[in-house]
Amino acid sequence: MKIIDTHCHLDDVALALHLRENIELWKEAGLSYFFLPGICAKNWNRILNLSHQFPEIKAGLGIHPLFIEEHDLHDLEQLKNLLKLEKVSFIGEIGLDFFTSRLLQKEQEDFFTQQLKLAQQCKKPVILHVRSGHNEVLKIIKDNNFTQRGIVHAYSGTQEEAKRYLDLGFKLGLGGTLTRPNAHKLQSIAQNLPLDSFVLETDAPDMPPYKYTHPNTPNNIVVVWNKLAELRSCSLEEVADVSTRAVMEIFPHEFF
Numbered sequence: 001m002k003i004i005d006t007h008c009h010l011d012d013v014a015l016a017l018h019l020r021e022n023i024e025l026w027k028e029a030g031l032s033y034f035f036l037p038g039i040c041a042k043n044w045n046r047i048l049n050l051s052h053q054f055p056e057i058k059a060g061l062g063i064h065p066l067f068i069e070e071h072d073l074h075d076l077e078q079l080k081n082l083l084k085l086e087k088v089s090f091i092g093e094i095g096l097d098f099f100t101s102r103l104l105q106k107e108q109e110d111f112f113t114q115q116l117k118l119a120q121q122c123k124k125p126v127i128l129h130v131r132s133g134h135n136e137v138l139k140i141i142k143d144n145n146f147t148q149r150g151i152v153h154a155y156s157g158t159q160e161e162a163k164r165y166l167d168l169g170f171k172l173g174l175g176g177t178l179t180r181p182n183a184h185k186l187q188s189i190a191q192n193l194p195l196d197s198f199v200l201e202t203d204a205p206d207m208p209p210y211k212y213t214h215p216n217t218p219n220n221i222v223v224v225w226n227k228l229a230e231l232r233s234c235s236l237e238e239v240a241d242v243s244t245r246a247v248m249e250i251f252p253h254e255f256f
């Protein structure tokens with residue numbers, strides 16, 4: 001029984017210590033692969049290096065919407081060049097985050113659109129980070145005829161928006177939030193939509209499950225995995241099988 005952590009930041013300093021030993025322990029706990037999204041240009045090399053060192057690590061490069069102020073067109077050029085030189089599994093995490101403010105809406109939308117176009121050009125899926133911007137993200141995906149699909153990480157939208165993502169071929173990432181007792185909206189989405197709509201993630205070292213403390217680790221995916229099985233009244237095996245197949249559907253070139 002194996003599960004994939006589709007979103008963890010193993011390049012983060014909080015998880016840097018004893019990484020090789022820890023990856024072995026996490027694999028014993030049931031993890032098979034770890035997807036590492038980039039958030040800013042300065043962490044791209046570390047992510048690539050880790051993916052060279054560990055066959056279990058899948059590298060993604062991208063500029064997170066909350067870090068665009070540190071970046072300019074030169075970084076998008078660098079991203080384009082790295083995509084030609086390196087084995088990168090996806091573009092991410094990219095998207096829109098208007099949770100605290102819409103001050104940089106135009107700039108966020110520009111960076112997102114440019115990176116989405118890049119993903120389309122090099123035929124890579126995307127991992128999306130979206131908070132309070134689902135309508136805008138869905139519109140940009142449609143307007144740009146983006147067809148490479150991807151994952152909406154730490155899904156936070158409505159059930160109606162979830163269906164629109166599924167229609168575009170996306171999967172929804174479920175993490176620590178699912179385990180919070182007050183996460184009624186997300187839990188009902190997890191119960192109502194087909195099981196193959198979902199993939200699991202930890203976002204380690206962030207977003208620990210309910211009652212767990214920082215730093216979160218990929219090990220804690222077991223808590224999310226159990227919660228989803230409980231909500232669906234199904235076995236852990238079924239969640240593992242269906243979610244692993246869902247990941248393979250989005251990343252068909254990564255596992256063979």
Ligand SMILES: [Zn+2]
Pocket residue numbers: 007009037093203
């Ligand atoms: Zn993240």
